[in-house]
Amino acid sequence: MLLSGISENLGLEEELMRRSLDLDSGFEVFVANYYPACPQPELVMGLPPHSDFGLLTFLIQNEVGGLQIQRNGKWININPISNSILVNTGDHLEIFTNGKYKSVLHRAVVNKVARISIGIANCPAMNATVRPAASPLIQSESFPPLYLPKKYSEYVEMQQTNPLNGKSCLDKIKINSPPLK
Numbered sequence: 001m002l003l004s005g006i007s008e009n010l011g012l013e014e015e016l017m018r019r020s021l022d023l024d025s026g027f028e029v030f031v032a033n034y035y036p037a038c039p040q041p042e043l044v045m046g047l048p049p050h051s052d053f054g055l056l057t058f059l060i061q062n063e064v065g066g067l068q069i070q071r072n073g074k075w076i077n078i079n080p081i082s083n084s085i086l087v088n089t090g091d092h093l094e095i096f097t098n099g100k101y102k103s104v105l106h107r108a109v110v111n112k113v114a115r116i117s118i119g120i121a122n123c124p125a126m127n128a129t130v131r132p133a134a135s136p137l138i139q140s141e142s143f144p145p146l147y148l149p150k151k152y153s154e155y156v157e158m159q160q161t162n163p164l165n166g167k168s169c170l171d172k173i174k175i176n177s178p179p180l181k
Ligand SMILES: O=C(O)CCC(=O)C(=O)O
Pocket: 031, 033, 047, 052, 059, 061, 066, 067, 106, 107, 108, 116, 117, 119
């Protein structure tokens, strides 16, 4: 539903994302995070800065804050809203939309009380090769593709076998095109 809205917003053909990423064979990846109470939270990082793989991540949390996102170089607290689901954009949405929807850089800090968060990442099929959609988002000279194609499973393996480090995985497949004049 949300992905259909995003596709519509970008003027993409309705079934393009489902077909190109074989979403009917895609996985939902479930992650549960427990951050124990910490007497000196300012000295500890719960989860270092990173962006999530996949298209969208749905996050629920107990009523303790801790999630921060980076905007214009500053870390912003995302205070939990009860009975709500927070939606984060992931790297594969950024790749597929050729950078129109950027994956959100985020981290989790700890508190003097324990915190729990549960994330469900909505993903392409493991065998799907993810690349910027063949669509008006790419128009040869003016909007060239900004990311190299990569098999989804290989991207996940790269992310999972390296320390979390900002958007470093995405940076590895970014094409550094010269700035347009
Ligand atoms: O605990 C949080 O709020 C963030 C969790 C997270 O970013 C993740 O599991 O990828």
